[in-house]
Amino acid sequence: METLAGEERETGMTPEARAMYAARRDRLRGLMARRGLDALLVSRAPNRFYLSGFELHDPQCNESAGSLVITADSRDWLATDARYTDAAARLWDEDRIFRYGADAARDLAGLLRRSGARAGFEAKGVSFSFGRELMAHAGRFPALEAADGLVERLRRCKEPAEIAAMERSFSLNHRLMRHVEEGLARGQWRGREERELAWEIERFFRGNGAEGLAFASIVAAGANGALPHAIPGRTRIPAEGPVLVDVGCRVDSYCSDQTRTFWAGDKPSREFSRTLSLVREAQAAAMAVMKPGVALADVYAAALKVFKAAGVEKHFTHGLGHGVGLETHEAPSLSPRATGALLPGMTVTVEPGLYYPEWGGVRWEHTVLVTEDGIRPF
Incomplete structure (x- = not known):
């Protein structure tokens, strides 16, 4: 995407990018009209960026770089403070x-x-305190109401330029995974701490063109792999044992997200081999049913069926997947409670996992693009 790379981001916006953002705002106006809204205050940072190219991230959770006011008459506003003018x-x-x-x-x-x-x-997208103050100041005019999810509905299905950016992001992620796997096979990380490998992952990403991490890297050795969101610490990479790596980078503002569980050493345990086989079988079963029109909950059910047949379903403790784009976790969700169906242009993870506190866990993740007649992995 032209405004997301290099000099264009520093100096302004191309006419093509300006037209792209304007078209997105026009599509949003259509959703607003169905709700009878004359204006919409857009406060969530990725939504603000999606509609304008302005500031993908807020400084921190209690600060905002600004908002958009999208209006029915197309006289939109970018609202910010003196720091960002x-x-x-x-x-x-x-x-x-x-x-x-x-x-x-x-x-x-x-x-x-x-x-x-x-x-x-x-x-x-705002704190309870801010929302209360906003409504108090608005009084009875304008009539002010919560209107969440409108921009997210547009963001679910990616445009060609977004898909191209994600392909670049995932290409780098795959290179990183090969780098880690090769290092583990050589014994390069034997005896080193999880946090050292996490730093090597970030260094590799940034040294090869990433703007940064999509999220804090997860490196979990041994029993720590039973923690789906483990924090890399002082646990050392074993000579023989499982190492779960869940990482993503950001390229041209778009995220990647991939998990692999490797065996450090050359003698995988029986428990690990069986678990890895089941996890990959569940992933294949889920991906086999994925195409436009398939209910999101049915994709989850396809993976769960494999685990139930093996009697291990209680060790599958999270949803099957989630959307990826400007955020690492965005719509849609692949879970038993998910509503709706797959649509062309959706980009979703498929990441079944099984977790055993006594020795660790296995998660295996691919992110796929839903096409007109099926899916293709990034």
């Missing part, structure tokens, strides 16, 4: 930049009042 002007018409002061909730409520009689906001 210059950055906003590189991407947005200066006449449509709204700079709020110390009381952002009050100022944004006033902007919404100018934008129509009925407005929505992303309640899940």
Whole structure:
């Protein structure tokens, strides 16, 4: 995507990128019209970026780089504070930049009042305190309501430029996995701490073109592999034993996410070999049913069926997968409670896992693109 790489991101936006973001906002207006909304306050950072190219990340959880106010009449606003005004002007018409002061909730409520009689906001993208203040300042006009999920609905199915960015991200992730596997096979990491391997992973990603990590790397040796979100620590890589590696990078603003569970050494245990075989069988069963129109919950059920047949389903303790894109975890979800169906352009992980506190766990993850007639792995 042109505005997400190199000099373009530093100096401005190409006409092609400007048209792309405008088209996305127009599609959002269609969803707003169905809700009867005159305006929508977009506060979630990835949604803001998806619609404008402005600031994919907020500084931290209690700070915001800004919001968008998308209006039914196409007179959209980029709202931010003094820290980001210059950055906003590189991407947005200066006449449509709204700079709020110390009381952002009050100022944004006033902007919404100018934008129509009925407005929505992303309640899940702001704190309870901010939402309460926003509604208090809005009063009875404009009529203000929670309107979550509208931008996420657009983001579920990726555009060609997004898919191309993800292909670059996943290509680097696959290179990283080969690098780790080869190092383990050579005994390079024997006796080293998990956190040392985690640092090598980050160094490899950044040294080969990634903007950064998509999420904090998971490196779990031995029994730590039974913790699905293990934090790399001082546990050492064994001479013989399982090592779970779950990592992702960000390239051109888009994430990758892959898990592999390797055996360090050359004598895999019977438990490990059987578990790895079952996990990969469950993944293959799930991927075999994936195509447009298949219910999300049915994909999960296909993997669970394999585990139930083997009598190990109680060791499968999480959902089967999730969407990947600007965020590592986004819609859709592959879980027993998921509603809806697969659609062309969705990019989802398929990551069954089995976990045993006494010796560790095995998770094996591919991310796939849903095509017009099936899927293809990244």
